[in-house]
Amino acid sequence: MTQSIYIGLDIGTTTIKISGVTQQLETVYEAQYAYDYLTPHKGWTEIDPDTWVEIVLEGLKELFQQVPAETVAGIGITGQMHSTVFVNKHGLSVRPAIMWNDHRTKELIPAIRKQLLTNAKAAHIAKIVSTGSPLASLLWLKEEEPENYQQLNKFLIAKDYVKLRLTGTYSTDYCDASTSSLYDLNQDCWSQEVQELFDLEEQLFPEILPAATVIGKLTEDVCKELGIKEPIPMVSGTGDNVASALVSGSFEHDQPLVSLGTSGVVVIPNKHHQLKKTGKNVIAKITKDDNSIITQGTVQAGAKVNSWWLENILHTSDYPAEQQQIDKSLLGENDVLFFPHMNGEKTLFANPELRGAFVGLSLETTREEMYLAVLEGLAFGIRQLFVSMKNEEQPDYFTIVGGGAKSELWIEIFANVLGYPIKRVMTSQEAVHGAAILAIMGVEGSFKFPESDYQMVQPDPTLIKKYTTRYKKYLKLTQLFLLAGGEEE
Numbered sequence: 001m002t003q004s005i006y007i008g009l010d011i012g013t014t015t016i017k018i019s020g021v022t023q024q025l026e027t028v029y030e031a032q033y034a035y036d037y038l039t040p041h042k043g044w045t046e047i048d049p050d051t052w053v054e055i056v057l058e059g060l061k062e063l064f065q066q067v068p069a070e071t072v073a074g075i076g077i078t079g080q081m082h083s084t085v086f087v088n089k090h091g092l093s094v095r096p097a098i099m100w101n102d103h104r105t106k107e108l109i110p111a112i113r114k115q116l117l118t119n120a121k122a123a124h125i126a127k128i129v130s131t132g133s134p135l136a137s138l139l140w141l142k143e144e145e146p147e148n149y150q151q152l153n154k155f156l157i158a159k160d161y162v163k164l165r166l167t168g169t170y171s172t173d174y175c176d177a178s179t180s181s182l183y184d185l186n187q188d189c190w191s192q193e194v195q196e197l198f199d200l201e202e203q204l205f206p207e208i209l210p211a212a213t214v215i216g217k218l219t220e221d222v223c224k225e226l227g228i229k230e231p232i233p234m235v236s237g238t239g240d241n242v243a244s245a246l247v248s249g250s251f252e253h254d255q256p257l258v259s260l261g262t263s264g265v266v267v268i269p270n271k272h273h274q275l276k277k278t279g280k281n282v283i284a285k286i287t288k289d290d291n292s293i294i295t296q297g298t299v300q301a302g303a304k305v306n307s308w309w310l311e312n313i314l315h316t317s318d319y320p321a322e323q324q325q326i327d328k329s330l331l332g333e334n335d336v337l338f339f340p341h342m343n344g345e346k347t348l349f350a351n352p353e354l355r356g357a358f359v360g361l362s363l364e365t366t367r368e369e370m371y372l373a374v375l376e377g378l379a380f381g382i383r384q385l386f387v388s389m390k391n392e393e394q395p396d397y398f399t400i401v402g403g404g405a406k407s408e409l410w411i412e413i414f415a416n417v418l419g420y421p422i423k424r425v426m427t428s429q430e431a432v433h434g435a436a437i438l439a440i441m442g443v444e445g446s447f448k449f450p451e452s453d454y455q456m457v458q459p460d461p462t463l464i465k466k467y468t469t470r471y472k473k474y475l476k477l478t479q480l481f482l483l484a485g486g487e488e489e
Contacts, residue, residue: 004073005029006443007063007232008436010240011052011079011158013037013101013262017432018059020067023440024450025433029067031059038096043103046096049085052158053165060226069228074214075166076439077237078431079159081179084137089153091164095145098137105136106352108143112136115197122193125181128280130346135181139198154206159237167216167234170206174285175239177208185281211238211286212441235442241267241296242284243434248399248425249449251284251292255423256386256395258414260404264302264340264378266385268295279347279389287441297347297385299378301356303404305340309374314367323409326368331413332466336360336369337477338377348388349482359477375410376467379417380474386418397421397456401429416463417471426453 003022010017014036020029033055037047064072082100085093098104109131116126129135134155142149156164157176164170177183177190182205184191190205209215217231238246241259250257250269257267268279269292275281276295284292301308310316341349342356358373400422404410415422429452440447 002071004443005067005071006436006439007060007072007075008432008434008439009056009075009077009079009159009162010243010430010432010435011056011077011162012240013080013099016052016055016059017430018056018063019432019436020063020072021433021436023444023447025436029063031062033059037099041104043106045099045102047099049093049097049158049161050165052162056162056166057222057225064226064228069226069232070230072232074439074443075218075232075234076435076437076442077159077163077234078240078243078435078438079157079162079237081157081176081239081241082132082134083158084134085156085158085161086141086148086152087154087156087161087164088151091168093161094148094151095141097158097161098132098140100132102137103131105131105133105140108136108139112139116194119193119197121184121186122191122197124185125183125191125194128179129181131352133181135194135198138182138200138204152204155204156206157239159239160206163215163234163237166218166222168219169216171209171215171236172206173211173236173238174208174283175211175242178283179239179280185275185283188283209236210288210290211236211242211284212438213288214442233439233443235438237435237438238284238286239282240431241265242282242286242294243431243438244401244429245269245284245294245434246286246437247429247431247434248401249452250294250399251286252449253396254391254393256390256398258382258398258400260303260378260400260402260410262302262304264299264382264404266297266382266389268386268389268391269293270295270391274391276389279385286438295389297389299340299381299385300344300346301340301342302378303402305338305342305356305374305378306404306407306410308342309371314371319407322371323407326372326409330369330372331416332463332470334369334372334376334470335362336365336373337470337474338370338373339477339481340374340377340381347385351482354481357481375407375413376417376470377474379410379414380471382414383417383471384475384478395420397423399423399425401425411457415457415459417467419459419464419468421459422457424455424457426455
C-alpha cells in the first residue's frame with residue numbers, strides 16, 4: 001500500500017520552503033526558493049504578494065514531478081507573522097503587502113497606543129502594537145492611501161493570501177489573529193473595541209479557524225496549472241513560531257523553546273491559556289478543543305550577532321575554527337560582557353533605539369574573550385527574557401533549534417547560563433515540518449510524534465554557579481544601559 005505524503009509550505013521573509021513528508025515525518029522532498037522584497041523608501045519593506053503565489057505554484061509543479069500527486073493527502077502552511085495583504089472584493093491585492101519588518105508606521109505608534117489605552121478592554125493590546133503590526137499597517141493605509149483603503153474587502157496575513165489563491169477561501173488562524181493587535185485575548189475573538197476605536201468595518205476581518213482545520217481543496221484552475229487530477233485538501237495553517245514549537249514537541253511536553261535564527265526567540269507554551277504580563281501571548285489553538293497558548297519574546301539581533309562578529313568584524317566565514325580557539329577554561333571566567341541588543345528591543349524594554357556594547361575591555365583582552373562574550377551575551381539576554389515570561393512550573397529542559405543550535409560550544413554555554421539541560425534535536429526540524437504536521441492532523445484527525453534523534457546536553461553545576469555570578473553583572477549592565485539610553489514608553 002502506498003503511504004500518504006503531506007506537504008508543508010513556509011512563506012519566509014526571504015525564502016519559501018516546500019517539504020514533502022510521510023506520516024512519520026520522513027522527508028521525501030525538500031526545496032527552497034529565495035526572493036527579494038522591495039524597499040521603496042527608507043524603513044519601508046513591501047512585496048507584491050503574488051510573488052509568493054507564483055513561487056509556491058512553481059515549487060509545487062517541481063514537487064509533483066518527483067512525488068506522484070495521487071500520494072499527496074494534504075497541504076499545510078506556515079509563514080512570517082504580521083505581514084499584511086490588502087485584498088479587494090475580487091480577491092486581488094490592491095497594493096503591495098506591508099511586511100512585518102516595515103517601519104513606516106513608527107510615527108503612528110504612540111497615538112495608536114494612546115487610543116487603545118482609552119478603552120479598558122483594548123488596553124492590553126497597547127503593549128504589543130508595534131511597527132509592522134496589521135493594526136498599524138491598516139491605519140496607515142486608511143490615512144495615507146484612502147483610495148486603496150476604499151477598495152479593501154479583507155486584510156489577510158501572508159500565508160492566508162497564499163491559501164486564498166490556492167483554495168479560493170478566506171480565513172486566518174488564531175496565532176496570526178492573536179498577534180495582529182486587532183484581537184481580544186481575553187474573549188478569544190476579533191476585538192470589537194478596536195473596530196470601534198479606529199472605525200474599522202467588521203467585514204474586513206477574515207474568519208478565524210484552528211490551525212489544523214481543513215479549509216478547502218485546491219481549486220480547479222490551480223489543479224489544471226499544476227497538472228494534477230484530484231484536488232488536494234489544505235489546512236488553515238499557523239504562524240512560523242507556533243509551527244516551530246509544534247514540530248519541536250514543545251506543546252506535547254510543555255517545555256520552553258529557544259530559536260536561534262535571525263532573531264533569538266523564546267517560546268514558552270502552556271496548556272491552560274495563561275496570559276503573561278511580559279511577552280507576546282499567542283493563541284496556538286491547533287484544534288478546536290486545544291487551549292494552548294505560547295508566550296513569545298525576542299532578542300531581535302539573535303544569532304545574527306554571531307555572523308556580525310565573525311563576518312563583519314573578523315572577516316572570516318570559518319565559524320568552527322574561531323570557536324575552537326576559545327579555551328573551555330574561559331567559560332564562566334570571562335571578564336568581558338557583551339550587551340546583545342544591537343538593533344533595538346521590543347519585549348523587555350520597548351526601545352527601538354537600544355544598541356549593543358562591549359564592557360570590561362582591557363589592554364589584555366583577547367580576540368577569544370571578545371568572541372566568547374558575544375556568544376555569552378545572547379545567552380544572558382535569552383535568560384533575562386525567559387525569567388520574565390516563565391511558567392509557574394520549573395521546566396525540565398529547553399529545546400534549542402535554528403542555525404545557532406549547530407554550534408556545540410554555544411549549546412554548552414546556553415545549558416550553563418540557563419541552568420537546565422538542553423535538548424538538541426539532531427534531525428532537521430523546521431517550521432515547514434510543523435506545517436506538514438498540521439496537514440496530517442487535519443486529514444488524519446491526529447498525529448503521533450515519531451521517536452526523534454536528539455542529544456541532551458547537561459549543565460555543569462560549577463559552571464552554573466559561575467554563570468549566575470556573571471549574569472548578575474549582566475543585569476547591572478542592563479540597568480546602566482536603560483539609564484543611559486532612556487526607556488521608551
